[in-house]
Amino acid sequence: MKENKLTEGSNMMWEASRIMLPEHKELMNHFQKERNRKTKPELAEEEINIISQQLSQSMMEQTKITIELFTAFGENTLKTGTVTKFDIQLRQIKLESKDDYEWIKFSEILSVR
Template sequence: MKENKLTPGSNMMWEGSRIILPEHREMMNLYQKERNRKTKPELAEEEVNIISEQLSESMINESEITIELFTAFGENTLKTGTVTKFDTQLRQIKLESKDDYEWIKFSEILSVR
């Protein structure tokens, strides 16, 4: 039996099966990404109350705070600014920093410093 240049000792009949279709590669990448998904930890009621107080103090005193936001993939995100608005209906806050602002959902907040 003649040896293959690509893979020594392999059977030439199966060499073409090493090709991965783009659809399969995409599905493999999606599967791998989903395997790395983190679940958000449940905050105790006491922690939620402390976070709410800190957010309120930031708005009342116009003081700067740092908020840790949950990220399902990768590292959690830190945002720094001053709370300028509460939207209780949509359950979010408006965090302003220098020349920019961002709406942050309560459900994304892990901690406040």
């Protein structure tokens, strides 16, 4: 059996991708990325209380802490600084480090050290 130019010594899956529309490639890339999405672990009430105490202590005593933030794709993020403000309505804290600050949502916090 004679092979044509498209199949000669190659994988048909990749040959087919040569004729894919950009929208289809984008959809395939999105699907592949979503397959790698992690789900945030649920924290027990006791863990949430401990985290809240540590955040409050950082604010009252102006001590540095390190916060582990959940990331759906890739490695979790660590942020270090001092808590300077609580926004109860928006459920977030203001974490200052050196000359910069960042607002962090409570829902992103996994642990505090």
